[in-house]
Amino acid sequence: MEKLQKVKDYAQNKLITEVTAHDFSHSLRVMKIANHIGKKVTGDVDLEIINIAGLTHDIVDKKVAPNVEAAVKNLAEELLIIGYTSSQVDHVLNIIQNLSFSSGKTPNTLEGKIVQDADRLEAIGAIAIARTFAYGGKLNRPIYEEGNENSGIAHFYDKLLLLKNRMHTEIGKEIALSRHKFMEGYLSQFHKEWNLQDIEQRNC
Numbered sequence: 001m002e003k004l005q006k007v008k009d010y011a012q013n014k015l016i017t018e019v020t021a022h023d024f025s026h027s028l029r030v031m032k033i034a035n036h037i038g039k040k041v042t043g044d045v046d047l048e049i050i051n052i053a054g055l056t057h058d059i060v061d062k063k064v065a066p067n068v069e070a071a072v073k074n075l076a077e078e079l080l081i082i083g084y085t086s087s088q089v090d091h092v093l094n095i096i097q098n099l100s101f102s103s104g105k106t107p108n109t110l111e112g113k114i115v116q117d118a119d120r121l122e123a124i125g126a127i128a129i130a131r132t133f134a135y136g137g138k139l140n141r142p143i144y145e146e147g148n149e150n151s152g153i154a155h156f157y158d159k160l161l162l163l164k165n166r167m168h169t170e171i172g173k174e175i176a177l178s179r180h181k182f183m184e185g186y187l188s189q190f191h192k193e194w195n196l197q198d199i200e201q202r203n204c
Contacts (some may be wrong), residue, residue, distance in 0.1 A: 002083050003083050003084065004048070004051055004052070004055075006078070006082045007051075007052050007055050007056065007079070007082060008028075008055055009037055010056075010076055010078055010082075011024060011027055011055040011056050012024045014059045015027060015058065015059065015064070018064055018140045019134075019136040020131070020135045020137070021131035021134050021135035021138075022058040022061065022064050022133070022135075026058065026122060026131070027054065027055050027056070027057065027058055028054075028055070029122060029127075030054040030055075030057065030115065030118045030119050030122055031050070031051050031054030031055050031118075032054075033054075033117075033118035033121055033122070033175075034050045034051070034053070034054045034114050034115045034117070034118035035047060035050060035051060035054070035118055036171075037114050037116050037118060037169050037171050037172055038050045038111070040169075040171045041110070041114065041169050041170075043110055044110075044195060045110060045111060045114065047092075048088070048093050049088065049092060049095070049111045050111050050114055050115055050157050051113070052079070052084070052092050053092050053096050053099075053111065053115045054115055054118060054119075055097040056075055056092065056096060056156070057095070057096040057099055057115065057119060059071055059075055059096075060072045060075060060096055060097065061100065064074065065136075066162035071148065072093065072097070075093070076093060077088050084201075085130070090110065091111070093109060093113065094107065094108070094109070094118075095107045095109065095112040095115050096115075097166075098112065099112070099115065099116050099119055101120070101159055106168075113168035113169065114169060114172075116168065117167050117168050117169050118172075120163045120166065120176070121167075121172060121175055121176060121179065123159065123160055123163055124160060124163050124164065124179040124180055124183060125178075125179030125180075125182050125183060126179075126182060128160060128179070128183065129183065129186055130156050131199055132156070132160065134153050136151070136152035138153070140164065144190075144194060144199065148187075153187070153190065156187060160183060161180070161183065161184075163176060163179040163180075164176045164177060
């Protein structure tokens with residue numbers, strides 16, 4: 001079996017019980033987006049590293065893994081068993097441990113920056129809206145509550161709307177702009193409906 005297919009199988013097995021924002025379909029999209037960007041950027045890019053990191057990045061995320069240290073160790077061992085070199089495994093771990101928005105970190109390789117762009121693009125746009133409320137539901141967060149910084153809508157303002165200006169690659173920036181505009185339109189409509197402005201306007 002091809003090595004990357006074994007990584008896919010491993011990632012799918014690890015994320016099989018994750019039914020919200022960090023499931024296997026998300027990881028698969030991150031891999032595909034990263035691959036798309038990697039083929040378009042200028043420079044020598046290791047697409048294999050990008051694919052592995054895209055597939056496995058959430059396996060070691062604290063939002064998914066009960067024990068992050070154990071998850072990192074298990075992933076490293078599995079990649080070595082599959083047949084990747086120690087250097088390749090170290091590169092993947094360096095990427096996925098410096099990926100999340102909350103960490104405030106930036107991967108130090110081109111491959112890492114590409115995967116970070118791909119992961120951030122998953123947090124902008126239509127799917128991002130669905131992921132936000134799915135994850136918020138898991139944490140029992142309200143959809144919206146004025147003054148509540150922990151609501152689903154508040155998450156757009158404290159993270160999602162900031163991502164457009166934090167992309168590394170030109171293709172990432174282009175995709176982000178389109179998805180960002182969609183989110184702005186959604187939020188405008190959301191607030192209209194929340195305050196019944198769309199109905200009041202009909203009665204004028």
